[in-house]
Amino acid sequence: MDMVVCIKQVPETTDIGWDPQTGSLIREGVPGILNPNDKNALEAALDLREKHGGLITALSMGPPQAEEALREALSMGIDRGILLSDSLFAGADTLSTSYTLGLALEKIARFDLILCGKESSDGMTAQVGPQLAELLNLPQLTCAIEITVNRSAVKIKQKLEDGFRILETCLPALITVEREINRPRIPAMDSIIEAYRDKKVQVWAGADIGCHTEHLGLKGSPTRSRKVYRKKVKRGEVTILEGEPDEAAKELIQILKQKGLL
Amino acid sequence: MDFTLSGESKMMVKAARDFAEQEIEPTVATVEKEDALPDDLLQKFAKARMLGMMVPKEYGGIGSTTVNVVLILEELAKTGSAAAFLMAFCNSVAETIYHWGSEDLRKRFLPPLCDGTNYPAMAFTEPGTGSDPTAITTTATPDGDHYVLNGTKRFVTHGHKKGYGVFYAKDETERITAFMVDKGSEGYTWSKPWALMGLAGQGLVDVFLKDVRAPKEDILGEKGKGFYILLRWIAGERVQQMAFMVGMGQACLDESLRYAKERMVRGRALTAMQGFQWMLADLHASIEACRWWTYRVAAKQDEGGDIEVDSAALKLFVVPTIQEVARKALQIHGSYGYCRDYKIERLYRTIAHAGVTAGSTEIQKTIVGSALARSKGI
Ligand SMILES: Cc1cc2nc3c(=O)[nH]c(=O)nc-3n(C[C@H](O)[C@H](O)[C@H](O)COP(=O)(O)OP(=O)(O)OC[C@H]3O[C@@H](n4cnc5c(N)ncnc54)[C@H](O)[C@@H]3O)c2cc1C
Ligand SMILES: Cc1cc2nc3c(=O)[nH]c(=O)nc-3n(C[C@H](O)[C@H](O)[C@H](O)COP(=O)(O)OP(=O)(O)OC[C@H]3O[C@@H](n4cnc5c(N)ncnc54)[C@H](O)[C@@H]3O)c2cc1C
Numbered sequence: 001m002d003m004v005v006c007i008k009q010v011p012e013t014t015d016i017g018w019d020p021q022t023g024s025l026i027r028e029g030v031p032g033i034l035n036p037n038d039k040n041a042l043e044a045a046l047d048l049r050e051k052h053g054g055l056i057t058a059l060s061m062g063p064p065q066a067e068e069a070l071r072e073a074l075s076m077g078i079d080r081g082i083l084l085s086d087s088l089f090a091g092a093d094t095l096s097t098s099y100t101l102g103l104a105l106e107k108i109a110r111f112d113l114i115l116c117g118k119e120s121s122d123g124m125t126a127q128v129g130p131q132l133a134e135l136l137n138l139p140q141l142t143c144a145i146e147i148t149v150n151r152s153a154v155k156i157k158q159k160l161e162d163g164f165r166i167l168e169t170c171l172p173a174l175i176t177v178e179r180e181i182n183r184p185r186i187p188a189m190d191s192i193i194e195a196y197r198d199k200k201v202q203v204w205a206g207a208d209i210g211c212h213t214e215h216l217g218l219k220g221s222p223t224r225s226r227k228v229y230r231k232k233v234k235r236g237e238v239t240i241l242e243g244e245p246d247e248a249a250k251e252l253i254q255i256l257k258q259k260g261l262l
Numbered sequence: 263m264d265f266t267l268s269g270e271s272k273m274m275v276k277a278a279r280d281f282a283e284q285e286i287e288p289t290v291a292t293v294e295k296e297d298a299l300p301d302d303l304l305q306k307f308a309k310a311r312m313l314g315m316m317v318p319k320e321y322g323g324i325g326s327t328t329v330n331v332v333l334i335l336e337e338l339a340k341t342g343s344a345a346a347f348l349m350a351f352c353n354s355v356a357e358t359i360y361h362w363g364s365e366d367l368r369k370r371f372l373p374p375l376c377d378g379t380n381y382p383a384m385a386f387t388e389p390g391t392g393s394d395p396t397a398i399t400t401t402a403t404p405d406g407d408h409y410v411l412n413g414t415k416r417f418v419t420h421g422h423k424k425g426y427g428v429f430y431a432k433d434e435t436e437r438i439t440a441f442m443v444d445k446g447s448e449g450y451t452w453s454k455p456w457a458l459m460g461l462a463g464q465g466l467v468d469v470f471l472k473d474v475r476a477p478k479e480d481i482l483g484e485k486g487k488g489f490y491i492l493l494r495w496i497a498g499e500r501v502q503q504m505a506f507m508v509g510m511g512q513a514c515l516d517e518s519l520r521y522a523k524e525r526m527v528r529g530r531a532l533t534a535m536q537g538f539q540w541m542l543a544d545l546h547a548s549i550e551a552c553r554w555w556t557y558r559v560a561a562k563q564d565e566g567g568d569i570e571v572d573s574a575a576l577k578l579f580v581v582p583t584i585q586e587v588a589r590k591a592l593q594i595h596g597s598y599g600y601c602r603d604y605k606i607e608r609l610y611r612t613i614a615h616a617g618v619t620a621g622s623t624e625i626q627k628t629i630v631g632s633a634l635a636r637s638k639g640i
Contacts, residue, residue, distance in 0.1 A: 068269065075273055186280045187273065189311040189334070190324040196270040 001054040001149065001171075003045045004108060005078065005115045006101055006132070007038040009062050009069035010122040022218070023225020024091060025122060027063075034069040037117030039076070039184035040177045044147055045115050046077050047182065052149055055079050057108060061089055061100050067201050074195035075187035081201040082108070088206040091218030094123070098131035100216060103209040105136060113154065114174040118143055129176035139169040142176045265554075267333070274330050278337035281310055286341045293343060294608070297455065299463035303345055304352075308378025312349050314356035321360060321368050322376035328498070328560040332505040336553075339509025340516070342609045344464040346509070350502040351419060355382035355428065358495045362440075362483035371426055371442060383427025383445065385415040385469060386492055392416070393625050395430065395438065395492055400471065402431040402439060408475045409433070409441060415469040421445065422452045422467045428495075429471070430488050437486035441476040449474040460611030493570065499620045500573040501563060504556045504580045507616055510609050511549045511584040514591035517606050518542065521595050532594065541594060545587050552580045574621070574629035581616045581623055588613040 009032040017026045045056045058073035060066050061084040070081035084104055092100065105114065114136075116129035133140035145164075146157035155168040159178050187195070206216060214220060239255075241248040256262040267275070285306050293299055307313050315331050317323025331353050338346035356375045360368055374380040391397040400413025411431050421427065422445070429443040443450070453468040483491050519542065522532035532538045559572045588610045592599035599606045617623045 071269060072273060072276075075277070186284065186310060187277045188309065189274055189277065189315060189326065189330075191311070192270055192273045192277060193324060193326065196268070196273070 001048065001052040001112045002056075002110050003048065003054060003113045003115060004057045004059050004105060004111045005038070005041050005045050005073070006117075006128070007042065007058050007060045007069055007073055008035045008117075008120050008128075009033065009060065009066040010035045010120055018228045020228070022091060023228045032065055032068060034072045035117055035120045035122075037119060037121065037177070037179055038069075040179055040181050041115040041117050042073050042076050042078060043182045043184040044144075044175075044177050045113075046185070048113070048147065048149060054112070057082060057111075059101065059104055059108070060084065061092070061097060061104075063090075064203075067203075070201050071195050072187070074199045074201070075192045076185055077187075077191055080199060083201055083203045084205075084209070085203055086205040086216075088211075088213055088216045091221060092216065093221035093223035094125050094127040094131060095222060096216060096220040098128050098135055099220065100209070100211065101128070101132055102135040103211050104204060105132070107204075107209050112171045113149075114138070114172070116174065116176045118176045118178055126176070129174060133174040136174070139173045140175070141167050141169060141173060144175050144177045145181045147175060147177075147181070271330055271333055275333050275337055277310070278312075278334040279340075281306075281312075282338050282341050282346075286338065286343050286345045289345070290341060290343055290608075293345075293463040297457070297462050298465070299345055299348060303348065304378040304381065307349050307352070308376070313352040313378060314372060314376030315353055316357045317360045317372055317376060322373035323356065323360075328501065328563045329557060332501065332556060332560040335502055335505040336509040336512070339506040340513040342510055342513055342605065342612050344461045344612075346506055347461065347464060348420075350499075350506060351384075352382055354495060354499045354502055355384055357498060358384075358428070358491065359442075359482065361494070362491050364479075366479065367442065367482065374425070380425030381420040381423035381445075382425060383418055383421050383423075383429075384495065385418045385421065385427055385443075386430040387416045387418075389414055389416050389468075393622055395489065398430060398432060398438065400429070400431040402433045402441060402476075404434055404478075405475075407478050409439075409478060409481075411441065411443065411471045411474045411476060413471050415471070417456065417466045418452075418469045420465050421469040422455070422465065428482055428491070429476075430492060433485060435486060438488035438492070439485050440482040440488035440491045442480040442482055443471075443474060443476050447474045447476075459614060460608065461615055496620050497570045497573045498563065500577050500626075501556065501559050501569065503616060503620055504552065504573075504576055505560070507580050507584040507613065508549060508553045508556055510613050511545075511552060511587045514584075514587050514606060514609050514613075515542070515545045515549060517604075517609070518545065518591045518594040521598070521606075525596075538594065541590055545590060548583045548587050552583055555579065571630055571633045574626040577616075577621070578623060578626045578630060585613055585617070 011027055011030040012033045016030050019026055049056055056078045058070050058078045058081045060070055064085055067083055070083055074081055084100055089100055119126035130140055141156045143159045144156035145159045148155045152171050154171055154173055158165040158167050241251050289300050311324050314323040315326040318325045335346055335350050359371050386395050388398050402409040402411050426442050426444055429441050430438055433439040449472040451470045456466045522538055525532045555576055559569055559576050563569050591606050592610050595606050598604050
């Protein structure tokens with residue numbers, strides 16, 4: 001069973017600025033890490049490979065340094081990496097990101113399952129997975145916390161706000177996974193050596209995936225950020241409840257009730 | 263001169279950090295209480311392929327470098343746990359067996375060290391001597407195709423755990439020979455572990471050898487040349503020990519920074535006061551110096567250089583420097599630094615070990631000083 005896992009490199013901290021003109025995050029100079037949720041997607045793929053075999057490709061769109069995220073995926077045991085990197089892709093919103101990833105997937109052609117994280121830790125839209133499935137005209141199963149494959153059928157346990165749902169579809173399909181689906185493995189040291197010395201990361205530019213430039217990058221992104229601002233945190237007053245603990249606790253309950261918090 | 267780490271090394275550091283966070287940090291409190299490392303820790307290290315890293319693949323290792331071992335160790339050491347030491351020890355002993363061992367010895371003893379089946383040991387200290395290994399009294403007497411070992415070894419790390427250890431004894435020619443000894447042999451017994459000031463779980467026992475038999479082919483290196491094996495091993499061990507110190511020193515600074523940013527004195531955080539900023543600056547500068555010198559000596563070992571004197575000089579500098587870092591870090595914490603609930607207290611106790619093991623600081627001075635006296639000038 002061949003799989004493709006879409007992974008994104010995200011800034012290591014959440015404390016970064018925006019470009020006031022475009023509204024996009026200023027990523028230059030901020031160290032990148034593999035989107036934590038995508039590690040779950042990678043682990044899920046590795047787990048499925050242990051049971052069903054197959055080749056796993058990690059696919060990422062990003063600047064040249066996003067190769068690091070792909071090397072990390074290879075260190076975890078993924079077979080090969082593809083980096084979509086071209087200045088044409090810069091400034092892409094989720095639609096344009098999905099379009100570009102979709103073309104790369106069409107070029108890869110051989111896959112039974114696409115795995116994505118549910119959401120990135122920076123953009124957090126949770127749109128790329130579902131959009132990609134639509135573009136490729138594939139069934140999508142989102143927010144998986146369990147995946148089982150049985151011949152050409154795939155079943156997931158989907159996490160809902162107030163419960164679970166079991167969903168099933170046929171392959172090929174796209175699945176997005178939740179953080180709690182698994183605990184991603186820590187790459188073993190020999191696997192890291194292999195990832196850097198023996199495994200390959202191919203770099204594909206726009207021309208390699210035959211795209212229409214009007215759908216790419218900022219140009220192909222209908223989303224416009226109207227305004228980006230940092231929420232002001234208002235510091236409230238501190239009330240100290242004095243006296244006996246019992247009394248203070250009663251008073252606290254009163255206050256919380258008044259505020260409608262209890 | 264290139265001071266940048268390769269992508270491979272950086273990824274190893276990251277993996278080691280994750281390992282420390284997920285597999286070591288959560289065990290620390292229990293290890294402190296029970297004075298024993300978790301039984302499954304060695305297997306976890308093996309799975310992460312962190313044991314026998316410098317040993318080539320055909321003997322079960324991964325053919326990596328001292329620099330990478332040192333980088334990983336530094337990360338693990340930030341936990342201040344003896345777990346880091348276990349990893350270091352497996353690597354240094356495996357490297358020693360690889361370096362000196364015959365093909366037969368390498369094939370028999372390295373795979374179980376690299377896959378976490380066996381705990382290593384290195385036994386030279388005795389009740390009567392630690393700094394002068396030539397004064398050891400354990401004897402090895404030939405008997406057919408075996409040697410028979412008798413004597414007491416003191417402070418043997420993991421002397422009570424399954425596997426083979428390298429034991430130093432005087433053979434019939436009164437010269438020191440290194441023997442691979444099965445810790446499960448008849449006549450091999452041990453004391454209960456010593457209660458140490460720090461390094462909980464280190465597992466330091468006295469070992470009693472009563473007519474313990476070791477086959478002649480299990481002599482490590484040449485007969486009568488055990489002393490050189492010991493010296494070379496200690497030199498490598500020192501570099502790893504210093505990486506352990508650097509990691510713990512960094513943890514002292516990290517803890518101090520966290521504390522000083524939050525602790526309010528006269529309405530301001532400690533970090534707002536110049537006196538404390540200066541203290542933090544001193545810690546940082548000290549640790550950086552120790553770190554880069556440690557990397558340098560590790561790199562020299564990878565280049566195949568002799569690090570006997572370099573590692574001694576390194577230790578001479580790093581031990582007092584990091585001990586001073588720990589002292590200042592404790593001071594920054596005020597009385598909380600003296601409380602068991604604070605990590606700095608444990609780091610302080612653990613850091614105290616370094617001047618007296620794997621060659622005391624005074625012995626390092628002797629090594630460096632006599633090398634300088636012999637040399638024709640620098
Ligand atoms: C006007 C505008 C300009 C922008 N400019 C930039 C820019 O210059 N650079 C930039 O990095 N971002 C830019 N962004 C942000 C960009 O829209 C998102 O980073 C990207 O589309 C993914 O959306 P998300 O982070 O919400 O991912 P989600 O939809 O939350 O991610 C879900 C999953 O999709 C997959 N995925 C997401 N992104 C990728 C990817 N790039 N490669 C492979 N798999 C992926 C992963 O599996 C991930 O877990 C811009 C956004 C806007 C609105
Ligand atoms: C945590 C830990 C782990 C250990 N693990 C092992 C192990 O696995 N295997 C093992 O064999 N041992 C081990 N040891 C023992 C350790 O290596 C020895 O204790 C150490 O070598 C010092 O020996 P000693 O205690 O006998 O001190 P001594 O040799 O008695 O020294 C006492 C003092 O005299 C000084 N001194 C001695 N000789 C000289 C000299 N010539 N010139 C100047 N000063 C001198 C020393 O520096 C020291 O200050 C361990 C010890 C500890 C604490």
